Amino acid sequence: MPPELVSPAVRTRAAKTGAADRTKARARAVRHRTLLVYGSRLAVLALVLGLWEWFARTGVIDPFNFSMPSKIWDQIKQWTLHGTAQGPLGEQIWYTLYEALFGWIIGVVAGVVLGIALGRVRFLADVFGPYVKVLNALPRIVLAPIFLIWFGLGPASKVASAVVLVFFPVFFNAFQGAREVDRNLVANARILGASNRRVTFQVVIPAATSWIFTSLHVSFGFALIGAIVGEYIGATKGIGLLVSASQGTFNAAGVYAAMVILAVVALVAEGLLTFLEKRLFRWKPAQPGTNR
Amino acid sequence: MSSDPSSDPSGARQSAPQSAPSRDTSSPAIELRGAGKAFRTPSGALHTAVRDLDLTVGRGEFVAVVGPTGCGKSTTLTLVSGLEEPTEGEVLVAGEAVRGINPDVGFVFQQDAVFPWRTVLSNVMAGPRFRGVARAEARERARDWLARVGLTAFADRYPHQLSGGQRKRVALAATFVNDPDILLMDEPFSALDVQTRALMSDELLDLWAGTGSSVVFVTHDLEESIALADKVVVMTAGPATVKEVFTIDLPRPRKVEEVRLQPRFVEIYREIWSSLGEEVRITRERGAGHAA
Numbered sequence: 001m002p003p004e005l006v007s008p009a010v011r012t013r014a015a016k017t018g019a020a021d022r023t024k025a026r027a028r029a030v031r032h033r034t035l036l037v038y039g040s041r042l043a044v045l046a047l048v049l050g051l052w053e054w055f056a057r058t059g060v061i062d063p064f065n066f067s068m069p070s071k072i073w074d075q076i077k078q079w080t081l082h083g084t085a086q087g088p089l090g091e092q093i094w095y096t097l098y099e100a101l102f103g104w105i106i107g108v109v110a111g112v113v114l115g116i117a118l119g120r121v122r123f124l125a126d127v128f129g130p131y132v133k134v135l136n137a138l139p140r141i142v143l144a145p146i147f148l149i150w151f152g153l154g155p156a157s158k159v160a161s162a163v164v165l166v167f168f169p170v171f172f173n174a175f176q177g178a179r180e181v182d183r184n185l186v187a188n189a190r191i192l193g194a195s196n197r198r199v200t201f202q203v204v205i206p207a208a209t210s211w212i213f214t215s216l217h218v219s220f221g222f223a224l225i226g227a228i229v230g231e232y233i234g235a236t237k238g239i240g241l242l243v244s245a246s247q248g249t250f251n252a253a254g255v256y257a258a259m260v261i262l263a264v265v266a267l268v269a270e271g272l273l274t275f276l277e278k279r280l281f282r283w284k285p286a287q288p289g290t291n292r
Numbered sequence: 293m294s295s296d297p298s299s300d301p302s303g304a305r306q307s308a309p310q311s312a313p314s315r316d317t318s319s320p321a322i323e324l325r326g327a328g329k330a331f332r333t334p335s336g337a338l339h340t341a342v343r344d345l346d347l348t349v350g351r352g353e354f355v356a357v358v359g360p361t362g363c364g365k366s367t368t369l370t371l372v373s374g375l376e377e378p379t380e381g382e383v384l385v386a387g388e389a390v391r392g393i394n395p396d397v398g399f400v401f402q403q404d405a406v407f408p409w410r411t412v413l414s415n416v417m418a419g420p421r422f423r424g425v426a427r428a429e430a431r432e433r434a435r436d437w438l439a440r441v442g443l444t445a446f447a448d449r450y451p452h453q454l455s456g457g458q459r460k461r462v463a464l465a466a467t468f469v470n471d472p473d474i475l476l477m478d479e480p481f482s483a484l485d486v487q488t489r490a491l492m493s494d495e496l497l498d499l500w501a502g503t504g505s506s507v508v509f510v511t512h513d514l515e516e517s518i519a520l521a522d523k524v525v526v527m528t529a530g531p532a533t534v535k536e537v538f539t540i541d542l543p544r545p546r547k548v549e550e551v552r553l554q555p556r557f558v559e560i561y562r563e564i565w566s567s568l569g570e571e572v573r574i575t576r577e578r579g580a581g582h583a584a
């Protein structure tokens with residue numbers, strides 16, 4: 001009912017329905033905006049892929065070097081249906097994931113434990129601080145070839161490179177988190193009767209978890225990099241090996257296909273972490289603008 | 293921390309009642325003898341926060357400490373609690389020099405010091421749990437105190453889901469559940485709105501009446517201090533020392549909103565303000581001097 005047709009006698013009702021209408025209109029506007037954002041995202045993707053395909057087919061860019069989306073898609077399909085030269089695709093993904101996950105867990109545990117310990121115990125921080133700084137200054141990715149020599153072609157060398165990449169960001173965040181715990185909370189816990197150990201486990205660690213979680217997101221990406229680079233240098237299985245094997249046969253589509261697979265794996269892992277974080281941080285106020 | 297059982301005041305109370313008058317019952321709850329505290333500033337210079345403090349708090353007495361902002365009231369409380377050590381003089385609690393945190397002391401902090409990752413019930417349980425009380429008993433005691441502060445329905449909420457007044461109630465319950473002989477309160481209600489503050493003051497008086505504990509209540513609100521206390525201690529502008537002590541002879545039980553209207557209250561107010569106002573003015577002029 002258009003508002004101009006409402007008689008004055010039902011004005012209050014009209015005002016009410018008017019308010020309801022406005023709420024609805026607002027909800028509709030939000031929905032529209034969401035649709036628009038998703039639509040535009042899809043359009044950008046389609047445009048980039050389309051241009052890529054078109055340029056490659058018309059020879060504007062060299063399809064041998066740059067490949068094209070359709071070829072990459074064919075490559076993924078072929079790997080999925082008929083397996084790769086090194087075995088089934090699932091196995092390659094599993095190997096990389098396994099190395100990354102294993103290295104990530106070791107790196108995270110070591111980083112959190114040492115970060116909290118150095119953050120809590122001044123003496124340890126004073127002794128080990130300079131060494132940590134020096135090690136952090138090294139470009140750690142160059143350790144991958146050394147690990148290959150030490151631990152061989154198997155998963156151990158990849159796990160090791162993942163560990164060194166994961167350790168430092170986690171360590172620094174845990175250290176910072178332990179340092180920046182609200183002094184009031186620590187004082188309160190001590191007054192309430194908490195021993196030093198209890199303060200560490202029941203105040204410092206819970207307070208540092210949001211710091212630590214920030215680094216977990218980034219560091220899983222690092223673990224994947226560590227595993228992939230390790231595999232790329234020398235391996236018998238894994239996505240990194242797919243990349244180097246494709247490169248060796250001048251199969252550009254293979255390299256891109258491996259990258260796409262890797263991106264999907266990383267996104268899924270990120271999603272899992274976010275889910276876990278939401279469960280763990282129920283005590284936190286919701287961020288403004290998000291529903292809970 | 294007094295791990296030596298012979299220094300435990302409650303043990304002394306039982307073991308030596310008829311021999312030489314027990315220090316425990318004859319000595320005042322808190323005694324400061326020429327106590328002072330200087331902090332080392334980042335630049336390395338010494339900054340005196342409080343000096344030459346002489347103050348006695350009797351058993352079961354409610355003492356309010358008023359003074360201009362930044363004069364050293366919080367510092368005085370941290371000396372009594374054992375969170376900080378005096379750099380000069382002596383601080384005695386129940387006749388014993390304070391060494392580390394005394395388990396008979398409770399402390400309500402100015403800022404929120406509830407643990408945000410614990411539910412309301414779990415926050416109130418924290419003290420007993422830190423002191424090794426079994427979970428079931430701790431829960432029972434916590435529920436009892438939650439009922440007394442009227443938060444039974446909120447037991448499973450997280451602190452961020454409460455109002456400021458409710459969070460303060462949680463802090464009160466978490467402190468009282470430990471059954472402290474000495475209760476230190478650092479501007480506990482200063483962050484609350486006026487109505488809530490009056491309500492909480494009445495509640496505090498009710499809770500305190502049942503315990504027989506000695507209270508040191510720091511505030512910069514003179515009305516609040518007169519309405520609550522047996523004795524009002526006026527401190528000088530920083531570095532603070534005790535300027536004057538006023539005895540408040542208003543009858544108990546009191547209701548803060550009513551006591552405020554009594555002629556005697558106004559008389560006392562005028563008398564104390566003539567002492568405190570001068571210090572406030574000095575502090576303000578200094579602040580203006582800094583700003584200029």
Ligand SMILES: Nc1ncnc2c1ncn2[C@@H]1O[C@H](COP(=O)(O)OP(=O)(O)O)[C@@H](O)[C@H]1O
Nearest residue numbers: 331339341360361362363364365366367368530
């Ligand atoms: N940990 C500290 N380190 C250095 N200076 C401090 C510290 N705590 C307090 N002070 C200083 O001591 C003075 C008194 O502080 P405080 O006791 O908090 O005052 P109030 O509680 O009366 O407002 C202030 O000048 C403050 O800057």
Ligand SMILES: [Mg+2]
Nearest residue numbers: 365366402478
């Ligand atoms: Mg203060």
